[in-house]
Amino acid sequence: MPDGSYERPQQRQFNPYSENGGTILAIAGADFSVIAGDTRQSEGYSIQTRYAPKVFRLTERAVLAVNGFAADGNMFVKKVKQRLEWYRHAHAKDMPLRAIARLIQTMLYAQRFFPYYVYNILGGIEEDGTGAVYSFDPVGSYEREACRAAGAAQSLVQPFLDNQIYFKNQTPAPGTNHPTHLPLPDVLSIVIDSFTSATERHIEVGDGLEIYVVLAKGRSTQELASIGGLQELSTRAEGDRMFVIRRDLKKD
Amino acid sequence: MSIMQYNGGSVIAMVGKDCVAIASDLRLGNQSLGISSNFEKIFAMTERTYVGLPGLATDVTTLHEQLRYRLNMYTIKEERTMEPETFIHLVSSTLYEKRWGPYFIEPVLAGMQKTPSGAFRPFVASTDLIGCINFAKDFVVAGTASEKLFGVAEGLWEPDLEPEDLFETISQTLLNAVDRDAYSGWGAVVHVITKDKVVKRTLKGRMD
Numbered sequence: 001m002p003d004g005s006y007e008r009p010q011q012r013q014f015n016p017y018s019e020n021g022g023t024i025l026a027i028a029g030a031d032f033s034v035i036a037g038d039t040r041q042s043e044g045y046s047i048q049t050r051y052a053p054k055v056f057r058l059t060e061r062a063v064l065a066v067n068g069f070a071a072d073g074n075m076f077v078k079k080v081k082q083r084l085e086w087y088r089h090a091h092a093k094d095m096p097l098r099a100i101a102r103l104i105q106t107m108l109y110a111q112r113f114f115p116y117y118v119y120n121i122l123g124g125i126e127e128d129g130t131g132a133v134y135s136f137d138p139v140g141s142y143e144r145e146a147c148r149a150a151g152a153a154q155s156l157v158q159p160f161l162d163n164q165i166y167f168k169n170q171t172p173a174p175g176t177n178h179p180t181h182l183p184l185p186d187v188l189s190i191v192i193d194s195f196t197s198a199t200e201r202h203i204e205v206g207d208g209l210e211i212y213v214v215l216a217k218g219r220s221t222q223e224l225a226s227i228g229g230l231q232e233l234s235t236r237a238e239g240d241r242m243f244v245i246r247r248d249l250k251k252d
Numbered sequence: 253m254s255i256m257q258y259n260g261g262s263v264i265a266m267v268g269k270d271c272v273a274i275a276s277d278l279r280l281g282n283q284s285l286g287i288s289s290n291f292e293k294i295f296a297m298t299e300r301t302y303v304g305l306p307g308l309a310t311d312v313t314t315l316h317e318q319l320r321y322r323l324n325m326y327t328i329k330e331e332r333t334m335e336p337e338t339f340i341h342l343v344s345s346t347l348y349e350k351r352w353g354p355y356f357i358e359p360v361l362a363g364m365q366k367t368p369s370g371a372f373r374p375f376v377a378s379t380d381l382i383g384c385i386n387f388a389k390d391f392v393v394a395g396t397a398s399e400k401l402f403g404v405a406e407g408l409w410e411p412d413l414e415p416e417d418l419f420e421t422i423s424q425t426l427l428n429a430v431d432r433d434a435y436s437g438w439g440a441v442v443h444v445i446t447k448d449k450v451v452k453r454t455l456k457g458r459m460d
Contacts, residue, residue, distance in 0.1 A: 156403025159432040163404065169427040169457065197406035 017069050017117045018043055021204030023151035024054055024065035025194060026123040026133040027165060030181040031216035033131040035063040035123035036191050037151075038199070038249060039208035041070055050207035050251065057233060058084055059094040061240040062124035063212045064104075067151035068138070069117035076116045080104060097124045101134040101142060108140030115139050119150040125240050129216045131181070146181070153198035153205050160197065164190050184213070184223045192247065199249045206252070211245040255308055255356050256381070258283065260435030261293055262395030263304030264426055265362035265376040266409060267388075268418035271446045272374040274302045274362035275426045276395075278439035280309055289438035289459065296450075297323055300372070301336045301363035302443055303343070306395035307381065308356035315355045318346060336363030340377040340385055347383030354381045358394035364447050372447040397433035404429050419444050419453070427457045 001007060024037040041052035055065045056077050064080065066073035083103060087095045095103070101122055108116060120136040135148040147165045149157035162168040167178040182190075191211055199206040212233075215221060217240050224230055227245055234241040260281045265274040280291035294304045295316050303319070305312045322342055326334050334342070340361050347355060359379050364372040378392035379385050386392060391409055393401035404425045413421055423442055430436040440455040 153403065155399040155432070156406070158403075159400045159428045160404045160407045162431065163424060163428040164407075168431065169424060193407055197403060200406050201402045 017072075019068065019117075020048070020052075020070040021152045022054055022067055023149065023153040023157065023195070023198055023202070023205050024067045024119075024121055025147075025149045025157060025161075025191060026065060026121045026135075027147040027161070027187050027191065028123065028131040028133040028145070028181070029184060029187055031125075031129060031131055031219050032184055032187075033063070033123040033125060033133060033214045034184075034187050034191055034211060035065050035121065035133075035214075036195065036209060036211040037065050037067065038195060038205050039210060040204065040206050040249075042204050045203075047207075053210060055210050055212050056081075057212070057242060058100065058122075059124075060234060060236075060242065061094070061214055062097050062100050062122065063214060063242070065121045065123070065150075067119050067121075072116040073118045076107070076118055076120075079107065083107070096127045097122070097132055097134075098126060098144075100124075101144070104134075104136060105140040105142050108136060108138065112139055121148055121150055123212070124214050125216045131214070131216070149194070153202040156198050156201060157194045160194055161190070188213075188227065188245075195249060206249045209245075209247040209249050211247070213243045213245065215241045215243070253283065256358075257396050257435055258356075259307075259309040260396050260433075261291070261306045261309075262393070262397040262401060262426070262430060262433065262436040263293060263306045263360040264391065264393045264401050264405065264422060264429075265304065265360050265378070266391040266405070266413075266418060266422045266425075267374045267376055269412040269414055270372070270374065271413075271415045271418055271444060272362040272364065272376055273415075273418050273422040273442060273444045274304055274360065274376075275422045275440060275442040276304050276306065277397075277426070277430050277436045278441060279435070279437055281435060284434065286438060292441060294441065294443060295320075297339060298333045298363070299450075300445060300447075301334070301339050301361070302445060302450075303339070304360040304362075304394070305357050306360070307358055311355040311357050315346070315357050315359075319343065322346065336361060336365050336375045336377075339363070340379070340387075344379055344383035344385050347379060347381065351382055356381055360392050360394050362443070362445060364445055396435035397429045400429035400432050401425060415444050415446055415451075419451075423453075423455055427455065431458055 037054035
């Protein structure tokens with residue numbers, strides 16, 4: 001100090017990130033895609049809300065699930081939607097799924113040195129009518145896969161999916177093969193089981209479950225008829241169709 | 253990284269219908285370097301009591317010896333074998349004795365408990381590294397792949413599995429969990445315990 005006395009050096013820090021828990025999951029079928037997420041949002045041991053959606057409809061055939069830092073996630077979805085609207089104005093059509101995937105990569109990498117603290121999973125229908133899942137890391141590294149879990153309970157869910165979707169560590173009966181894609185009812189059962197299991201053992205997972213189902217154009221909706229809590233989101237019955245299934249999860 | 257993850261390894265035990273199973277991987281590592289693919293961490297303490305000791309490898313050996321010594325003293329003094337439920341309390345007090353300088357082990361126990369009628373009932377339990385007991389009704393897990401084991405077991409396990417189905421369930425749970433854990437794997441071993449026999453099987457799994 002000017003008078004010759006000493007003071008301790010002080011340090012202040014602002015942490016711009018936090019972690020808001022929850023888990024997301026997506027599975028691709030031959031001609032459909034399922035994208036799911038729980039609706040609990042927490043910070044530390046406190047629940048901020050029991051209903052904060054993490055899964056968003058982007059186009060008629062694309063759904064984005066965002067997990068990690070909720071503020072970044074909401075901002076990122078907002079900006080992706082804005083870019084997709086601009087694309088519609090310029091080209092008079094929706095952006096194809098693989099193009100949305102590449103767009104998300106460039107948008108994430110643009111923030112390489114101050115990243116959006118989020119894991120993204122993009123699901124939907126490709127231009128060729130196949131179901132697809134793309135998963136991203138926070139800085140845009142991405143890959144097309146058949147299934148992916150991310151978020152707080154990733155370590156609980158992913159090995160279960162390896163076993164049930166990829167049939168890892170299972171030997172097919174002689175002369176037979178494991179199916180490359182599962183039927184829709186099987187996929188929905190696996191998704192619901194994954195979230196009930198994760199809810200049982202992980203404190204940051206629970207409250208509600210939202211499962212988005214995107215069906216390729218012309219595909220039968222028969223298998224969804226018996227599902228409870230179903231709501232259709234698509235406006236036209238002739239194109240790709242989108243549904244959401246809302247379920248309760250344990251709140252403790 | 254924590255001392256609990258230094259050597260890697262995982263154990264799981266499950267309850268079935270008139271049977272229990274306990275399984276572990278066979279890896280011993282030095283952080284990310286694999287040292288051995290033949291490091292067993294499940295030990296037969298009595299004919300019907302098996303204990304798995306995942307954690308720091310040096311303590312696996314020491315604690316096993318310590319438990320074997322105390323179990324033998326009990327057997328000699330009491331002139332009877334120790335029941336699993338008694339044994340888990342022995343494990344607990346042995347660990348709590350070292351409350352301020354613990355063995356870095358999280359024991360998992362599986363056994364057939366003798367009931368007053370003379371029949372046997374399946375019993376599993378686990379403790380933390382200072383001996384706090386978890387009496388679970390379904391399954392217990394421990395080790396570097398414990399989170400993954402919880403996830404898969406919660407999805408696959410169901411009540412009243414027959415020995416052969418229990419074997420399949422515990423094997424699939426273990427293999428798929430350790431395949432997502434860098435510190436566990438390199439082979440696996442499963443013990444299925446019924447009232448009159450124990451079947452030990454070594455599994456073929458991914459070796460990477």
